[in-house]
Structures are given as C-alpha cells and as structure tokens.
Amino acid sequence: DTAVSQTPKYLVTQMGNDKSIKCEQNLGHDTMYWYKQDSKKFLKIMFSYNNKELIINETVPNRFSPKSPDKAHLNLHINSLELGDSAVYFCASSRTDGGLAKNIQYFGAGTRLSVL
Amino acid sequence: KNQVEQSPQSLIILEGKNCTLQCNYTVSPFSNLRWYKQDTGRGPVSLTIMTFSENTKSNGRYTATLDADTKQSSLHITASQLSDSASYICVVRSNDYKLSFGAGTTVTVRA
Numbered sequence: 001d002t003a004v005s006q007t008p009k010y011l012v013t014q015m016g017n018d019k020s021i022k023c024e025q026n027l028g029h030d031t032m033y034w035y036k037q038d039s040k041k042f043l044k045i046m047f048s049y050n051n052k053e054l055i056i057n058e059t060v061p062n063r064f065s066p067k068s069p070d071k072a073h074l075n076l077h078i079n080s081l082e083l084g085d086s087a088v089y090f091c092a093s094s095r096t097d098g099g100l101a102k103n104i105q106y107f108g109a110g111t112r113l114s115v116l
Numbered sequence: 117k118n119q120v121e122q123s124p125q126s127l128i129i130l131e132g133k134n135c136t137l138q139c140n141y142t143v144s145p146f147s148n149l150r151w152y153k154q155d156t157g158r159g160p161v162s163l164t165i166m167t168f169s170e171n172t173k174s175n176g177r178y179t180a181t182l183d184a185d186t187k188q189s190s191l192h193i194t195a196s197q198l199s200d201s202a203s204y205i206c207v208v209r210s211n212d213y214k215l216s217f218g219a220g221t222t223v224t225v226r227a
Contacts, residue, residue, distance in 0.1 A: 004159070041203055043160070043217045055213075090159050096213070103148070103209070107159030 003027050006091045006108035013081055014116050021076045021111045023091030031055075032074035033105065034066060035090040043090070049074050050096060078113075086115045119143075120208050122218035129196055129225055137221045139189040139206030147213075151180050151191045152205040154220070160205055163191070196225045 152160035168184040206218040
C-alpha cells in the first residue's frame, strides 16, 4: 500500500561505480521528483518529471540522469560515483492540476547512499 | 535569490509543553507555503499548506500561521508528545512552480 516506494533503502558502493535508485508511485500523480538531502538535512531538488517531460533540472552534475519509463516510475542513474554524492536521496510525487491540496508532494522513505 | 530561513535550528521541549517554530522567506512571487514533518529515517510528510489569503491552518495539534505581508510563517505545536520529535521543514512555492526549502528545525520532545 506504500504510496511512493523507492529501492534500495541503503546503498553502499565504491567511488567510480555506476548505480541506480528506483522509484514508483501508485497515487496516479503526473509529476515525480528527485531530491538530495545532505548531512545538514537540507533538501535540494534535483529533477522533476511531468508526463515524461523534464520540467526542472537544477544544476546537478550530468553524472546524474533521471529515467522515466512511464508516469508511475522515475529512476535515478548515477555514473562515476564520487565521495560527495553520499547523501539521502528522496523520491516524491504530486499532481500539478486541480486545487491547492493536490499540489502536496508525497515522499518516499529515502535511499541512503554511501560512497566509500 | 529566493530563500527560506527557519529558526531555531533545534529545540528541546518537555512532553506536554507547547512550542513555536519560525519561517521567514523572500520567495517572490509567492504561491503557497507548506510545513512538512520529517521523522528520522523517513521522508517528509505534509502538515499544512497555505496560500497568501490564509492566515492560519490547523492539523490536529499543529497550527500554522502566515503573514504574507511580512513574509513570515510559524508552526505551533500544542501539548507536545514524544512522537512530535522530528525535523519540521518550511517550503515555499513561487508562481513559477519552483520550491524553496528551509533547512528545517529539529524538535526533540523529552519525557
């Protein structure tokens, strides 16, 4: 019944590796997001996808690439991992149409990435 | 640059007491302001969302206020419980759909 689910919950890997984090939502939302939360707990948006179209792309390295096979999924691929990529990554989804209440973002539980 | 500043950075309160968290923002043009609660090891969960025309909104023991003129918001927690221990994040959305996040206030409720 989890609304926004992301896997894996924990990811430990070495520098230089390529990894992916998966995200799925069953809320029927049309927009999905990826956030990075650093050690100071600051949430920073990385990407958002609306109907398979990238609408926000903050200044993140091009080693990070979002992939959306369909409206319910937004996966995050990271190439050539670096130490500074260690953080918690959150997936979220929302509806962009309709009233204010439907703009609420629903977050996944997070993926804690540790790069050694 | 749009900014959202929250204070205090952290606070400790005794169970049953009240507390108030502050959020000041410079986001313009303003669309709405949200308060999220983030438990340790979990994703943020929405508590309240307010537009410029709303001065106050409640969700159980949580009451948010908004002064769009001074660009200030507060989140008041009444009769705190141990389960209120979490980070509380203020998020402001502009009319161009961009979200600006505060750094959060960490609340610790002690028995």
